[in-house]
Amino acid sequence: xxxxxxxxxxxxxxxxxxxxxxxxxxxxxxxxxxxxxxxxxxxxxxxxxxxxxxxxxxxxxxxxxxxxxxxxxxxxxxxxxxxxxxxxxxxxxxxxxxxxxxxxxxxxxxxxxxxxxxxxxxxxxxxxxxxxxxxxxxxxxxxxxxxxxxxxxxxxxxxxxxxxxxxxxxxxxxxxxxxxxxxxxxxxxxxxxxxxxxxxxxxxxxxxxxxxxxxxxxxxxxxxxxxxxxxxxxxxxxxxxx
Amino acid sequence: xxxxxxxxxxxxxxxxxxxxxxxxxxxxxxxxxxxxxxxxxxxxxxxxxxxxxxxxxxxxxxxxxxxxxxxxxxxxxxxxxxxxxxxxxxxxxxxxxxxxxxxxxxxxxxxxxxxxxxxxxxxxxxxxxxxxxxxxxxxxxxxxxxxxxxxxxxxxxxxxxxxxxxxxxxxxxxxxxxxxxxxxxxxxxxxxxxxxxxxxxxxxxxxxxxxxxxxxxxxxxxxxxxxxxxxxxxxxxxxxxxxxxxxxxxxxxxxxxxxxxxxxxxxxxxxxxxxxxxxxxxxxxxxxxxxxxxxxxxxxxxxxxxxxxxxxxxxxxxxxxxxxxxxxxxxxxxxxxxxxxxxxxxxxxxxxxxxxxxxxxxxxxxxxxxxxxxxxxxxxxxxxxxxxxxxxxxxxxx
Numbered sequence: 001x002x003x004x005x006x007x008x009x010x011x012x013x014x015x016x017x018x019x020x021x022x023x024x025x026x027x028x029x030x031x032x033x034x035x036x037x038x039x040x041x042x043x044x045x046x047x048x049x050x051x052x053x054x055x056x057x058x059x060x061x062x063x064x065x066x067x068x069x070x071x072x073x074x075x076x077x078x079x080x081x082x083x084x085x086x087x088x089x090x091x092x093x094x095x096x097x098x099x100x101x102x103x104x105x106x107x108x109x110x111x112x113x114x115x116x117x118x119x120x121x122x123x124x125x126x127x128x129x130x131x132x133x134x135x136x137x138x139x140x141x142x143x144x145x146x147x148x149x150x151x152x153x154x155x156x157x158x159x160x161x162x163x164x165x166x167x168x169x170x171x172x173x174x175x176x177x178x179x180x181x182x183x184x185x186x187x188x189x190x191x192x193x194x195x196x197x198x199x200x201x202x203x204x205x206x207x208x209x210x211x212x213x214x215x216x217x218x219x220x221x222x223x224x225x226x227x228x229x230x231x232x233x234x235x236x237x238x239x240x241x242x
Numbered sequence: 243x244x245x246x247x248x249x250x251x252x253x254x255x256x257x258x259x260x261x262x263x264x265x266x267x268x269x270x271x272x273x274x275x276x277x278x279x280x281x282x283x284x285x286x287x288x289x290x291x292x293x294x295x296x297x298x299x300x301x302x303x304x305x306x307x308x309x310x311x312x313x314x315x316x317x318x319x320x321x322x323x324x325x326x327x328x329x330x331x332x333x334x335x336x337x338x339x340x341x342x343x344x345x346x347x348x349x350x351x352x353x354x355x356x357x358x359x360x361x362x363x364x365x366x367x368x369x370x371x372x373x374x375x376x377x378x379x380x381x382x383x384x385x386x387x388x389x390x391x392x393x394x395x396x397x398x399x400x401x402x403x404x405x406x407x408x409x410x411x412x413x414x415x416x417x418x419x420x421x422x423x424x425x426x427x428x429x430x431x432x433x434x435x436x437x438x439x440x441x442x443x444x445x446x447x448x449x450x451x452x453x454x455x456x457x458x459x460x461x462x463x464x465x466x467x468x469x470x471x472x473x474x475x476x477x478x479x480x481x482x483x484x485x486x487x488x489x490x491x492x493x494x495x496x497x498x499x500x501x502x503x504x505x506x507x508x509x510x511x512x513x514x515x516x517x518x519x520x521x522x523x524x525x526x527x528x529x530x531x532x533x534x535x536x537x538x539x540x541x542x543x544x545x546x547x548x549x550x551x552x553x554x555x556x557x558x559x560x561x562x563x564x565x566x567x568x569x570x571x572x573x574x575x576x577x578x579x580x581x582x583x584x585x586x587x588x589x590x591x592x593x594x595x596x597x598x599x600x601x602x603x604x605x606x607x608x609x610x611x612x613x614x615x616x617x618x619x620x621x622x623x624x625x626x627x628x629x630x631x632x633x634x635x636x637x638x639x640x
Contacts, residue, residue: 054552054553054633054634054637055634074557074558075557075558075559078552078555078556078557078558079555079557081552081553081554081555082554082555087553087554089637093546093549093553093637094550095547095550097254097255097258106550107554107555109243109247110243110551110554110556110557110560111555112243154554158555
């Protein structure tokens with residue numbers, strides 16, 4: 001499904017070059033759920049951006065669903081994002097002036113799905129996250145947990161191969177966070193590949209597998225349940241922004 | 243994204259910032275309205291002149307000394323005389339009617355009122371030239387000219403000043419001290435933008451009085467009427483031949499047909515219209531810059547929105563279209579309102595300034611095209627800027 005090899009990413013700020021990733025290789029099978037953990041500045045957001053086709057690696061190869069994507073054009077990447085990837089962000093990133101339904105419809109607008117079909121699919125996605133009754137509310141009329149569930153509905157409305165969730169519970173209280181994780185787990189059980197970026201080990205522990213990144217390199221890998229065995233490693237990441 | 247989708251999106255986002263959109267719109271409204279109103283002034287003028295010339299008929303030929311040749315080469319100008327007109331009448335079979343005109347200054351007096359005014363010395367051909375412009379009485383007749391009858395036709399305002407609304411016919415006025423009977427009164431032409439129309443104050447006299455009154459019988463114009471429209475060219479050739487015979491081969495006279503005058507006038511009037519439209523266009527330019535300004539602000543404000551749209555799969559073209567459509571719809575809506583306002587303005591100008599304004603289809607076409615054009619021109623840079631935002635940066639934008 002995902003096969004990233006020797007991914008390097010160097011940011012050229014003019015005077016100095018900053019290496020955010022220094023050779024990361026990662027394989028994710030279809031239907032797997034993987035947590036990427038690490039403290040802020042470790043490069044996990046950069047990795048997430050590359051895996052999400054928002055950015056291209058400086059060097060290395062990345063094949064997604066059998067297609068090499070590290071050299072695609074901006075528009076080709078946009079199409080990949082539209083068809084194969086669903087994003088869930090820490091800050092929800094919903095359009096503030098659009099209703100929940102319109103927000104969920106958004107990816108379908110760009111894949112050219114016409115009016116009534118689009119509406120139907122968006123509604124059924126909202127049903128899956130239990131928010132059909134909030135379809136015509138705007139984001140500011142929703143609680144944080146509800147907003148994040150709308151964002152999940154938006155991520156899965158295109159029936160993507162992967163859902164990338166970047167600190168999905170970071171802005172939520174414990175109860176809403178658990179609710180969001182429950183939905184993500186459900187999706188995982190339905191066979192969707194999930195990649196989770198977090199620095200909360202308890203959240204990461206719900207994934208099949210975890211990958212820990214520090215200073216642009218993978219320092220540790222293991223099963224999700226193993227992560228809590230060495231809490232010291234995760235302790236440093238707590239409280240920091242990704 | 244489909245056309246309809248883009249339109250819906252553009253209108254929705256304009257609706258969220260109502261006041262701002264309205265103010266931006268205002269710039270375009272004023273711009274388009276001034277283009278329409280200015281052009282209506284030019285077009286109105288053109289229509290007026292064309293109608294006046296068309297009233298003359300398309301079979302007329304104007305003969306006059308060639309002032310341009312004199313000015314350019316310094317050659318001595320040949321003068322036209324009443325005899326030239328006689329010769330044309332006699333030797334040009336394609337010419338049906340000939341009339342002469344000469345203009346001079348005279349003093350007209352009735353009782354204690356006296357005016358220095360321009361006099362048109364002419365003959366019976368006046369009735370063809372000024373068909374339908376006589377208010378009462380009659381035009382000059384052949385006999386008036388031949389026997390130097392002391393008769394005069396007064397311009398409308400002049401007759402009013404002397405005799406009031408009616409009763410001028412048969413009265414006697416003094417022209418350069420000599421007594422003349424009033425045989426006709428012309429209709430008033432009305433005011434122009436420069437004030438009173440000078441022809442309303444002038445008088446018309448038999449040409450044979452000219453030599454004594456102005457010291458010269460040189461003719462300013464000879465008007466000829468071709469036998470019919472198809473013979474205009476033939477008539478012109480015959481006139482040229484007769485004049486060459488009388489004045490020598492190198493004599494240069496300008497012989498032009500009313501059709502070509504009409505053509506030239508139309509062209510000049512059209513240029514005038516375009517210049518006026520251009521002046522209106524300057525305010526449209528200012529309005530367009532307003533649109534661009536607001537679009538740039540809008541792009542900055544909605545950086546995060548662009549990021550979200552790109553993350554879920556919007557291509558550069560989609561974002562470009564979205565912002566471009568916003569600018570274009572601003573300009574088109576503003577254009578539509580501007581056309582209505584310009585129309586109203588044109589009507590107002592016609593009413594207050596007494597200048598005939600005319601909103602032509604052409605000026606509306608110009609307005610619509612320049613409105614959409616300015617939408618594209620002033621929208622494309624902000625839209626381009628939005629389309630090329632980096633999705634990661636845009637998502638991070640606070």
